[in-house]
Amino acid sequence: MLASRLRITNSPSTSLSLPSPTHAFPRLRTTYTSNIASPSSTPEDAVPLALILNSTAMSLPQVLRDLEVDWTQSLVDKTLKRLWNHAPKAVQFFQALTGLPHYTPSVSSFDHAIDLAARLRDYKTAWRFVAQMRALRLGPTPKTLAIIAERYVSAGKPDRAIQLFLSMHKHGCRQDLTSFNTILDILCKSGRVEMAYNNLFKVFKGRFRADSVSYNIIANGWCLRKRTPRALEVLKDMVERGLTPSSTTYNIMLNGFFKSGQIDEAWKFFLQMKKRKCVIDVVTYTTLVHGLGIAGEIRRARNVFNEMMRKGILPSIATYNALIQVMCKKDSVDNALIVFDDMLREGYVPNITTYNVVIRGLCHSGYMDKAMDFMSRMHQDRCKPNVQTFNVVIRYLCAAGEIEKGLHLFENMGSEGDCFPNLDTYNILINSMFVRKKANDLVVAGKLLIEMIERGFLPRRDTSSSRHPGKYLQCKYALHYYYREQLWKSKSNKSSAIELPIAGLRYQI
DNA sequence: GGCTATGTCT
Numbered sequence: 001m002l003a004s005r006l007r008i009t010n011s012p013s014t015s016l017s018l019p020s021p022t023h024a025f026p027r028l029r030t031t032y033t034s035n036i037a038s039p040s041s042t043p044e045d046a047v048p049l050a051l052i053l054n055s056t057a058m059s060l061p062q063v064l065r066d067l068e069v070d071w072t073q074s075l076v077d078k079t080l081k082r083l084w085n086h087a088p089k090a091v092q093f094f095q096a097l098t099g100l101p102h103y104t105p106s107v108s109s110f111d112h113a114i115d116l117a118a119r120l121r122d123y124k125t126a127w128r129f130v131a132q133m134r135a136l137r138l139g140p141t142p143k144t145l146a147i148i149a150e151r152y153v154s155a156g157k158p159d160r161a162i163q164l165f166l167s168m169h170k171h172g173c174r175q176d177l178t179s180f181n182t183i184l185d186i187l188c189k190s191g192r193v194e195m196a197y198n199n200l201f202k203v204f205k206g207r208f209r210a211d212s213v214s215y216n217i218i219a220n221g222w223c224l225r226k227r228t229p230r231a232l233e234v235l236k237d238m239v240e241r242g243l244t245p246s247s248t249t250y251n252i253m254l255n256g257f258f259k260s261g262q263i264d265e266a267w268k269f270f271l272q273m274k275k276r277k278c279v280i281d282v283v284t285y286t287t288l289v290h291g292l293g294i295a296g297e298i299r300r301a302r303n304v305f306n307e308m309m310r311k312g313i314l315p316s317i318a319t320y321n322a323l324i325q326v327m328c329k330k331d332s333v334d335n336a337l338i339v340f341d342d343m344l345r346e347g348y349v350p351n352i353t354t355y356n357v358v359i360r361g362l363c364h365s366g367y368m369d370k371a372m373d374f375m376s377r378m379h380q381d382r383c384k385p386n387v388q389t390f391n392v393v394i395r396y397l398c399a400a401g402e403i404e405k406g407l408h409l410f411e412n413m414g415s416e417g418d419c420f421p422n423l424d425t426y427n428i429l430i431n432s433m434f435v436r437k438k439a440n441d442l443v444v445a446g447k448l449l450i451e452m453i454e455r456g457f458l459p460r461r462d463t464s465s466s467r468h469p470g471k472y473l474q475c476k477y478a479l480h481y482y483y484r485e486q487l488w489k490s491k492s493n494k495s496s497a498i499e500l501p502i503a504g505l506r507y508q509i
Numbered sequence: 510g511g512c513t514a515t516g517t518c519t
Contacts, residue, residue: 081510115510143512150512181513216514251515286516321517353518360518388519424519 048075049082049418052093060096071097073106080112085387085420087116087456091125098132107138111147118151120456126151134172142173146182153190161186162199180208181217188221196221212243216252223256228265231256247279251287258291266291282308286319293326301326321353328361336361352383359389363396371396384416391424398432406432407444426452 048069055063069075076097083090094113097103105113110133117126126148133139145168149161165183168175180200187196201210201218208214215238222231231253235245250273257266270288273280285308293301305323308315315323320343327336340358343350350358355378362371371393375385390413397406410429413419426448433445 084510111512112510146512178513185513211513213514220514246514248515253515255515281515283516288516290516316516318517323517325517351517356518386519391519422519 049079052079052083053086053089057092060092061099064093064096064100071100071103073109076105076109077112080109080116082418083420084116085422085455087120088454090116091120091122094129095125104136105132105138107133107141107144110138111141111144114144115147115151118148121151121155130171140171140173142168142179142182145171145173146179146186149183150186153186153192158187158190158192158195162195165200175208177208177211177214180204180210181213184214184221185217188217188224191225193218193221193225193227212238212246212249215243216246216249219249220252220256223252223259226256226260228253228256228260228262247281247284250278251281251283254284255287255291258287258294261295263291263295263297280311280313282313282316282319285313286316286322289319290322290326293322293330296330298326298331317348317351317354320348321351321357324354324361325357328357328364333358333361333365333367349381350383351381352378352386352389355381355383355385356388356392360392363392366400368393368396368400385419387413387419387422387425390419390421391428394425395428398428401436403429403432403436403441420455421452423452423457426457 048067051063051067052060076094080090080094083093091113094105094109094116098105110129114126114129117123117129130140130144130148133144145164149164152158152161152164161183165175165179168179173179184196184200187193187200197218201214204210205214215234219231219234219238222228222234235249235253238245238249250269254266254269254273257263257269266288270284273284285304288304289301292298292304301323305315305319308319320339324336324339324343327333327339336358340350340354343354355374359371359374362368362374375389375393378385378389390409394406394409397403397409406429410421410425413421413425430445430448430452433441433448
């Protein structure tokens, strides 16, 4: 009884009716539902989620008032996290929640809500939350502002992020070395190391007393852009200023050489590290195993792994994951599975990354059934398939022409109520429908597109069209087919224009 | 999903 109450439809608002292959692949169905549907989350967490998803912006405040739920900080945070790929709904939920008479959000809930709104590029709402926070004297904290800055940067507005940093004091936050390092890191991680270096680091390194962390951030920024000579210059500069490079610094350089394809330099650098008695830690070894393996040097990667064991440095899960991944990519999935079993024998518990790597390897070798087995096996290790897991399997199913199986998995993603498709998922499915173009495929693509947009995944027009020239046109076609079908279905309805259920868009037929 | 730096996944 509970189970049926908890069942959440994939699309409450658009009533998506995808082809439902109920009897086409019983195997898939049993593996999937029997094992994955055992909820590890408590019913108390799941009930509100279903009600939230099925309510409208109008009805939500009343729904929340009627619910006799103690909205603790952790429950609110958890709910917002689970609605991560349902961002408009999550923001609606938080807004309705703040309207409840006896509820005061916590700092972390505000941060989550601000992150969600900013991710939707709804900066007005994000800043309104900040104002509420301030009125309650809860913030904004430096972390809150870092969240907004990061969203500005990923939306292509790094200047606004820098402005935000420079005007932190206006929001009641003090600028210090930590916030300086944070903004540098945000810019570097988005690939804007030039900006971080020229506009901030060079100008303010004296004022904030840049430390070895600041230098490491910039060096890593150059490494991410495959500019290892620049990274080395930063190291030189660092030493000249009397700062000692740490093992982190060396690990950053080592990884930079591998990322830039400079395998020989990486190896020489590692030998230098040994010669100069630098600390060689588990991160160093993991970097080597991964870097050598990706370069196709599987034997050397294994040797390094063995050397690590000999020296008494215990591999971490990340080390095993790196080895398993490179075995999958450059050796064989069967050998990767041997490593997986070794790992279990040593008493390690695989994490979600381990499973995603193994499942990807199995899919890549065409062992789809075995991949499904691993997907259900995850529960033994208190892991649940996440959106990445689903995306990998759906991608390979679609590539193999098994689009119905892909759609079936897609429909079942939310069966536990907390794994929702993201932009990648929709792109995979919509693209494969456009490749196949079977009757009805474009209609389904159109429905998916609308659902995608309603869930807050709106690729920016300029980025999507410049990177994939056909993309925008494709979207228009998909919508066209969808609405043509709608029109045909409702012939009695004489209107020739249909309002799209998306703010600000109107589609004429 | 976290928040000041490095390794595994997307």
